[in-house]
Amino acid sequence: MEAIISKIIHWVYFIFKYLLMFIMVEIALIISVSICCRYFLNSPIYWAEEVTRYSFVWATFIGAACAYKRRELVSMSVFINMLGPRRRRWLMLVLELIMAGFLCVAAVFGVKMTLVVRQQMAVATQISMAYLYIVVPLSCSFMFLCSLANIHAMWRKKQLQSTWGENW
Numbered sequence: 351m352e353a354i355i356s357k358i359i360h361w362v363y364f365i366f367k368y369l370l371m372f373i374m375v376e377i378a379l380i381i382s383v384s385i386c387c388r389y390f391l392n393s394p395i396y397w398a399e400e401v402t403r404y405s406f407v408w409a410t411f412i413g414a415a416c417a418y419k420r421r422e423l424v425s426m427s428v429f430i431n432m433l434g435p436r437r438r439r440w441l442m443l444v445l446e447l448i449m450a451g452f453l454c455v456a457a458v459f460g461v462k463m464t465l466v467v468r469q470q471m472a473v474a475t476q477i478s479m480a481y482l483y484i485v486v487p488l489s490c491s492f493m494f495l496c497s498l499a500n501i502h503a504m505w506r507k508k509q510l511q512s513t514w515g516e517n518w
Contacts, residue, residue: 359496467480
């Protein structure tokens with residue numbers, strides 16, 4: 351089971367990473383073309399601002415998921431580093447459990463919100479707002495899966511260390 355979850359995390363991260371790169375290139379291209387059309391052709395692209403804004407939302411959530419997987423999100427480690435190794439590990443485990451709970455709730459409410467707005471259409475592009483909102487449950491579900499893997503790794507490490515007789 352652990353190997354399956356690890357492979358799922360790996361492949362979703364791989365997809366998210368390249369999706370994020372695509373989105374960032376897409377944003378740069380749309381903004382560049384929009385500026386050129388507005389100032390040189392006197393004909394602005396009416397949907398450029400909306401697509402760029404929604405792409406930034408997607409980039410934010412996908413980027414947060416990638417950063418969470420790599421454990422690169424900003425954290426306040428001053429207090430944690432003041433603790434001894436045993437208390438630090440327990441605090442990290444508790445914080446990861448809290449994070450997993452939050453991500454689970456965020457994913458569930460993200461699905462509910464996506465279903466609520468599925469009939470609402472974007473102004474310029476006339477696409478369903480569900481395409482914008484679906485990124486919330488997707489990214490939160492991925493981060494939840496990463497959080498479960500982190501909890502499992504911490505717990506396994508604790509069990510191994512207690513078996514080996516090391517101080518916790």
